[in-house]
Amino acid sequence: MKSAVLIAVSVICNFILYLSFGSFITRRIGDNKETILSDRPDASKPAGSPDTKAGGNEESCPLLLSVTVGFFFYYFLFFIACIGPMKYYRPLSMLTGIWVPFVIAVVAVSFVINGKAWLKAFKGAADHIKSHPITCLLIMILIGVQAFLVSATYNFTLDAAYYVANVATSVETNMMNVYDPFTGAWQDHYEMRYFFATYQIQDALVCQITHIPALIWTKSVMAITVIILTNTVYYMIAGRLFTYVNEEDDSKKTDKEAAVFIMMVFMFIINLTFITIYTSSLFLMTRTYEGKAIVGNLAVLMIFYLFLKMNDDTLKVRPWLMTFLVCFGAASISSSANMLLPVELTVLFIPMIFRKKKWGMIFKYAACVIPGLVFSLIYVLYVKGYFVFYTFPK
Template sequence: MTQLFLGAVSSIVHLLFFLAFGSLTLTIFRRKKEFNFFLVPVVGFFVYYGCFEILAFPMTLLLVPLHILTIAWGIISLVVLAAAAFFCAGIWRKAAKALLKSVREDKAAATGFLILVAVQLLFAAIYNLNSPDAAYYVGNISTSVYTDTMGRYNPYTGRMLSNFNVRYVTATYYLEQAVFCQALKVHPMVQAKTAFPMLILFLCNLLYYQIGKELFSSKRKKAVAFACGVLFFWIMTANPAVGAFLYYRTFEGKAILHGLALPWLLLIFLKLYRNERDRFWWFQIFAVSLGSVTISTSSMTLIPAAVLAGTVPLLFLRKRWSLCGHYAASVIPDILVLILYVSVNAGFLRLSAR
């Protein structure tokens, strides 16, 4: 029971950090008028993990102990939270009032959305998949926490690695989970397979609702219906390895890419089709690229391809070839990871873990 409570605390703290990073991002870009509690946590998610990658990846290669990362990231996150509370408290109050007003105006839509989210969160809390992949992700966090190292041990055997596996070394989000386990004393199993999956599903539903509002002219009932449709699609798709992946393997990076990162890119490009020069949304693509590197190495090909699919129609619609530069700049993180991956596999580089 204590561990479940600590897992809940971990999820709440994560949400606060996402809110803080997202709020400051909107403030820096002077987009306070667009603030709402459905959009900002998703903005903050990718900015948060992108910033974490910048800190954690070099520390991993330098063989820094995990507790140093825990202290450093804890200080950075708390400073950002304090700054957001100072600069954005007024926006939060206005957004909270607007949210309460919308709930009163359309109780049916609010109730339907809450039920939809609650059912999915309950499933994430109850369902437990035991597989080699599950063992790998939990083991990665466990070995890092209990040896005070950063990904230097084989999660299956417990033996120290000679070299880092380039397939996983840039995907440092499991180290972020280890940081919370070390700081809050959450068991890695609870953090990886209960707290984090529930958090991801919650963010996914916020995003799907927001996409629905964008597609249906801010009509709440249609937005909720769209979110229900997305749930039906994920579950009933012909290929369960793709569709239900988000629900029974949420702890894996690939599930987060297809359930959160790709739909977020869809919403971003819906915004860019209205104003292709909007720097805020191009920065969000860069944040997705950097944040997705933290989530899964698969992003090195998936995200550039997805961004290209959204950019090409813009090129033909607007006849602005300068967008090619926007595209290239926005996917730099994934291209760098791709270069690293090829270099290591070709034998040009070796990432020593000792």
């Protein structure tokens, strides 16, 4: 029971962090009042109607975009803070001393700046739940079942052991990626495949501060966090796809919520039954806390959601900045993003740019693609023997 409470509190703290960071990106000031940019269209007003606000419609669940973007923004900033101390062989405790005060300051400032908008958003979410109690309850139960499955099942793969062992080793040695997680042996140079993936170092930092065991933090806290975030993006995408379902008939709004729930049920069934080495479902349901699972499910879907919003011009406040943060943040979580996301961006956004004939978007697209390509080039140069980063001063 004590462990369950600890896990629940830790997950809530994660979402507070993501909301605090993400609100700086999704926040806008307009009409003499501050709002948090929302993420689901108001079904009572067609997109682009004269009554809608410049940054998108006022929507029923305005916190979701802030949380999901905040997740990637958080890891983007952590990468910037981490890469220097790690490269120059500094202890994990030094990074902790830098990062923790910064996070506390960001959260405090965000509460001051965005507190009123959050209150308004939570009230809107509560009203939405009251208007669709059964559907919302079913969605919560569905997510709860998945959270239980990913945190309670046993995972014995080699990669799973690597993630947990790397976090535990970093905590015990007070160093970052210096010792082999499997053997404990000192490594004379950094393995570039993992050097830029600072996601595990953040886990180690939290474990060092809170004294939460690495196994509980990775296997339970982060697994539940990722499964909730992934279902959040499912919900957002479903809301976007069903924007025009019965939008002119207020009496049938429940039909839209039911459609969203049905789509989420089908996604759950697919993830539960399409478990092969070739699908992202395998990573989501059995290796949820790993970087590949986050990239293959959360990051890829988040890019797709942002594309949907930009494609019909319903996301006018910093859409490309959000896309950039998702791409860079994902690259700092797993090196798989370095190849996967540039391909997805090309497939989705290049046709959109040609269709809209907004050629200035080419530069924004390039800015989103460049981080992954640069990291890939660095890795290739490392493999070819052109350079090496040693784990000791030279």
